[in-house]
Every structure is written in structure tokens, then in C-alpha cells.
Amino acid sequence: MGNRVLVTGGAGYIGSHTAVELINGGYEVIIVDNLSNSDRSSLEGIRKITGIEPTFIEADCCDREAMRRVFENYEFDSVIHFAAYKAVGESVAEPAKYYRNNLDSFLTVLELMKEFGRNNILFSSSATVYGDADTLPVTELTPRKPATSPYGNTKQMAEDILRDMVAANEGLKGIALRYFNPIGAHPSALIGELPRGVPNNLVPYITQTAAGVRECLSIFGDDYDTPDGSCLRDYIDVVDLARAHVVAIERMVEGKSRERYEIFNIGTGRPVSVFELVRGFEEANNLKLNYRVAPRRAGDVTAVWADTTLANDELGWRAERELRDTLRAAWAWEQSVRQ
Numbered sequence: 001m002g003n004r005v006l007v008t009g010g011a012g013y014i015g016s017h018t019a020v021e022l023i024n025g026g027y028e029v030i031i032v033d034n035l036s037n038s039d040r041s042s043l044e045g046i047r048k049i050t051g052i053e054p055t056f057i058e059a060d061c062c063d064r065e066a067m068r069r070v071f072e073n074y075e076f077d078s079v080i081h082f083a084a085y086k087a088v089g090e091s092v093a094e095p096a097k098y099y100r101n102n103l104d105s106f107l108t109v110l111e112l113m114k115e116f117g118r119n120n121i122l123f124s125s126s127a128t129v130y131g132d133a134d135t136l137p138v139t140e141l142t143p144r145k146p147a148t149s150p151y152g153n154t155k156q157m158a159e160d161i162l163r164d165m166v167a168a169n170e171g172l173k174g175i176a177l178r179y180f181n182p183i184g185a186h187p188s189a190l191i192g193e194l195p196r197g198v199p200n201n202l203v204p205y206i207t208q209t210a211a212g213v214r215e216c217l218s219i220f221g222d223d224y225d226t227p228d229g230s231c232l233r234d235y236i237d238v239v240d241l242a243r244a245h246v247v248a249i250e251r252m253v254e255g256k257s258r259e260r261y262e263i264f265n266i267g268t269g270r271p272v273s274v275f276e277l278v279r280g281f282e283e284a285n286n287l288k289l290n291y292r293v294a295p296r297r298a299g300d301v302t303a304v305w306a307d308t309t310l311a312n313d314e315l316g317w318r319a320e321r322e323l324r325d326t327l328r329a330a331w332a333w334e335q336s337v338r339q
């Protein structure tokens with residue numbers, strides 16, 4: 001059962017790419033998703049890419065009885081917990097919805113792991129836990145800043161819950177991966193990000209603008225204290241990010257963890273400005289994007305990027321995909337969605 005992994009939220013953006021990499025790595029994947037922010041087309045995409053249909057259970061991770069049945073019916077030693085809501089703005093407007101879903105789902109999974117003696121848990125954390133960091137790039141030891149949104153708070157709280165659960169339960173091992181800015185899509189264009197409504201994130205907004213779905217991209221601020229005045233982020237290809245999950249699971253399964261609870265930054269280690277990203281998209285895809293400079297967006301930090309030394313040295317993982325290939329894949333995916 002060491003090669004079986006329960007993937008909550010596995011029909012979603014990062015979960016579906018991770019399912020593909022797990023299957024390609026010889027793992028058997030069991031997906032639980034309530035399809036609140038995804039649909040079955042991603043399962044079909046996984047099947048087309050890998051030739052294998054993952055087991056799928058439509059269930060809410062907050063539903064303890066439904067989840068208990070999953071634990072009763074399937075043998076697995078490892079869980080990757082992606083299931084969560086992720087819209088920062090919505091979390092400010094509806095905090096209870098975010099605390100309820102993101103924390104309840106995680107607690108339910110952790111309690112059932114304890115009850116059923118399942119050992120390895122990988123949690124989707126985020127660079128948002130660093131907030132407006134005093135030193136850059138951020139290492140895993142850079143102090144977290146108070147969260148600026150209920151969403152960010154759920155990530156900090158879930159990290160702390162995981163730390164405490166691991167400390168209290170001998171058998172349990174946990175890893176939190178702090179993702180920087182995941183972008184792009186599988187090169188096959190069979191799976192990718194499916195934002196509902198108006199995208200909040202930069203790359204889906206860019207691709208929808210290029211596709212004519214949005215009229216004009218707003219660049220939020222050109223007066224930041226950065227080389228070109230726009231914000232700096234660390235954009236990580238979703239396939240590279242997915243691979244990080246496979247090596248993190250391997251580390252726990254093979255007993256290679258140095259501590260029972262570990263944290264790793266998953267980024268490229270390279271800061272990229274909004275203007276650079278827009279230019280990169282235009283060049284990679286040989287098109288012109290309609291954009292304008294707009295006021296700063298509330299809550300945005302000036303700059304954040306990862307020190308990835310720990311992931312490089314300990315996980316033996318590094319980001320490999322070139323930004324231009326990632327931006328090509330993002331555009332290919334957008335075009336396939338529009339067909």
C-alpha cells in the first residue's frame with residue numbers, strides 16, 4: 001500500500017497535474033473531490049495522458065462519514081491534501097466559508113489518518129504565509145508575517161495544525177510544500193487551470209485577454225520599488241510543482257525525512273516582474289497583448305521569491321521548465337478550452 005496515494009482535490013488544477021506525475025511514477029492514485037471548483041474533464045485528461053483512469057470518489061472532505069468510507073474501502077499510506085478554497089478576495093468577503101472548508105477538510109483527513117493508522121501527509125501550503133517578508137529571497141526559516149487574508153490565515157493555521165498533529169502522533173510524518181506562483185499547464189493541453197468567472201491570477205487573465213474573452217489586462221501598479229516598477233514573483237511551472245509532490249511522497253514512504261514534520265519552498269528561485277511576464281508571454285506566443293497600467297491592488301506585496309536550496313539539496317528537486325515553454329503551454333491550454 002506504500003505505492004497508493006489518496007489525493008484530495010485531485011480533480012483541480014495542481015491536483016490533476018500531480019495525479020499524472022504520480023501515475024507516471026508508478027503510484028496508484030485515489031482522488032476525492034467534491035467538484036466545487038473543478039469538473040470531471042480533468043479526470044478524462046489524466047486518463048488520456050497516462051492511459052490509466054484514477055479511482056475517483058465524489059465527496060466532500062468535510063463529510064466525515066463519506067471520508068470514513070474512503071478510508072475503510074481503500075488501502076493507502078499517503079495522502080496529499082489539495083482540497084481547499086483559494087480565492088483571496090472571496091475569503092475576505094466570506095471568511096467563515098474559508099475557515100470551515102479549509103480547516104475542517106484538513107482536520108477530518110488528519111483525524112481519519114490517525115484512526116486508520118495511515119502515515120504520510122503532504123499539505124499544500126503557500127508563499128502567502130511569508131507575507132511582506134523583511135529579507136529576500138525567503139527561506140523556510142524566514143519568519144511568517146501575520147496573514148493579510150482569511151485564506152492566508154487558513155494556510156498558516158493548517159501548517160500549525162499539521163506540526164502539532166505530527167508532534168502528538170508517533171507514526172505520523174508530514175510535509176508542507178510552500179508553493180510560489182503556480183502557472184502553465186500540461187504540455188499535452190489536456191489538463192490545466194479552469195478559473196470560474198473573472199480570473200484573479202495574472203496568467204489566466206493574460207491568456208483570457210489574448211483569447212479575446214477579456215478586453216484588457218490591468219497591470220496592478222508600476223510604481224513599486226522594483227527595477228521596472230511592477231511586482232516581483234516566483235512563477236513555477238505546474239508540472240515542475242507536481243513533480244515536487246512525487247519526490248516529497250517518496251521521501252516519506254522511503255523513510256528519508258530528517259524530521260517528522262518538514263517544510264519546503266517550491267519555486268524557481270528567480271524573481272520575474274509583471275512586465276517581464278507579459279513580454280515573455282508575447283514573445284513565446286508571437287502575439288500582442290492588450291494591457292494598461294492600473295492602480296496597485298490592495299494586499300499585494302512588492303516582491304517575494306524563493307530560496308530553493310532546501311528543496312534542491314534535500315528533495316533533490318529543482319524547477320526545470322523554461323518560462324517561455326510554460327507560457328506557451330498556458331496559451332495552448334487556453335486555446336484548447338476555447339475550442
Ligand code: NAD
Pocket residue numbers: 008009010011012013014015032033034035036037038059060061062081082083084085086101105124125126127179180181182
Ligand atoms: P483548485 O481549486 O483547482 O483545486 C482544489 C480542488 O479541491 C478543486 O478541484 C475543488 O473542487 C476541490 N475541493 C475544494 N474543497 C473541497 C472539499 N471540501 N472536499 C473535496 N474537494 C474539495 O486549486 P489549485 O490551484 O489546484 O490549488 C490546490 C491547493 O494548492 C489548494 O490548497 C490551494 O490553496 C493551494 N495553493 C494554490 C496556489 C495557486 O496559485 N493555485 C498557490 C499556493 C497554494
Ligand code: UDP
Pocket residue numbers: 181200201202203205217218219220221231232233274297300
Ligand atoms: N497582477 C496584475 N494583473 C492581474 C492579476 C495580477 O498585474 O490581472 C499582478 C499582481 O499584482 C501580482 C502578480 O500579478 O503582482 C501575481 O498576481 P497573482 O494574483 O497571480 O498571484 P499572487 O502573487 O497575488 O498570489
